[in-house]
Amino acid sequence: MTPLLELRGLTRAYGSLTAVDHVDLAVLPGERHALIGPNGAGKSTLFATVAGTLPATGGNVVFDGHDVTALAESERARRGLLRTYQHSSLFLDCSVLDNVALAVQRVHRVAHRFDRAARRFRRTEAEACRHLESVGLAGRAGDRASALSHGERRQLEVAMVLAAQPSLVMFDEPTAGMSAAETERFAELVERLPDDLTLLIVEHDLDVVFRLADRVTVLHLGRVLATGTPQEIQADDEVRRAYLGSARAEELFTGGL
Ligand SMILES: Nc1ncnc2c1ncn2[C@@H]1O[C@H](COP(=O)(O)OP(=O)(O)OP(=O)(O)O)[C@@H](O)[C@H]1O
Numbered sequence: 001m002t003p004l005l006e007l008r009g010l011t012r013a014y015g016s017l018t019a020v021d022h023v024d025l026a027v028l029p030g031e032r033h034a035l036i037g038p039n040g041a042g043k044s045t046l047f048a049t050v051a052g053t054l055p056a057t058g059g060n061v062v063f064d065g066h067d068v069t070a071l072a073e074s075e076r077a078r079r080g081l082l083r084t085y086q087h088s089s090l091f092l093d094c095s096v097l098d099n100v101a102l103a104v105q106r107v108h109r110v111a112h113r114f115d116r117a118a119r120r121f122r123r124t125e126a127e128a129c130r131h132l133e134s135v136g137l138a139g140r141a142g143d144r145a146s147a148l149s150h151g152e153r154r155q156l157e158v159a160m161v162l163a164a165q166p167s168l169v170m171f172d173e174p175t176a177g178m179s180a181a182e183t184e185r186f187a188e189l190v191e192r193l194p195d196d197l198t199l200l201i202v203e204h205d206l207d208v209v210f211r212l213a214d215r216v217t218v219l220h221l222g223r224v225l226a227t228g229t230p231q232e233i234q235a236d237d238e239v240r241r242a243y244l245g246s247a248r249a250e251e252l253f254t255g256g257l
Pocket of ligand 1: 017
């Protein structure tokens with residue numbers, strides 16, 4: 001199967017520090033792929049370089065068969081490669097529904113241009129409602145975004161990303177700061193996303209990783225240490241060694257299986 005996303009020798013240096021060091025990685029269509037690693041492994045840098053938030057200093061990002069390394073983040077998003085931002089994309093004074101409707105409108109700017117205003121409005125609203133339903137927020141449509149809890153804001157953010165009709169969504173530590181109940185709700189939400197949506201998730205909660213991911217890539221000191229199924233990763237001696245001394249070693253040994 002041809003990968004939807006392929007990283008070829010992707011490298012990102014900050015001066016003399018190579019935070020992401022010749023990373024090769026393939027994410028297949030429909031796959032849920034998690035990126036883990038001890039603190040400072042280079043996960044955030046890799047994430048930002050793939051999304052186009054940070055330019056690469058070497059190597060290539062190939063998305064849907066095209067080399068997008070030189071493209072801006074917005075152009076990558078237009079082609080279906082989207083990343084989530086922690087809260088920064090929300091209009092807190094607008095309603096939950098309007099936040100998603102605005103995201104829908106951005107996509108349909110061209111497609112709906114010749115519709116009559118009332119019809120365009122109805123279509124946009126119906127589509128926004130559908131996205132809210134798929135993230136479990138239909139009941140909060142009329143509330144202000146500022147009234148949502150931390151976990152609900154992250155759900156709203158997913159609805160807004162879905163409105164952009166992506167083929168690959170990159171989640172940036174989605175459960176960070178969530179309560180156990182919010183984390184559970186978020187994991188269920190991800191499990192319910194359409195099967196053909198490809199996901200790349202950077203996540204610290206290894207229970208969530210081992211529950212959601214089809215395959216896991218472990219970064220260590222900017223390099224790929226291992227890629228495999230959750231079971232393979234948990235049984236990998238090198239991975240265990242990389243996590244030893246990390247507060248998360250315990251999770252690696254006990255989580256998920
Ligand atoms: N803007 C920057 N300038 C210089 N060095 C940086 C910068 N951002 C990150 N680094 C360094 O690059 C390396 C990788 O950092 P990065 O944040 O990508 O790792 P991470 O795996 O996401 O870590 P964490 O799990 O702690 O978030 C670290 O050594 C970090 O100190």
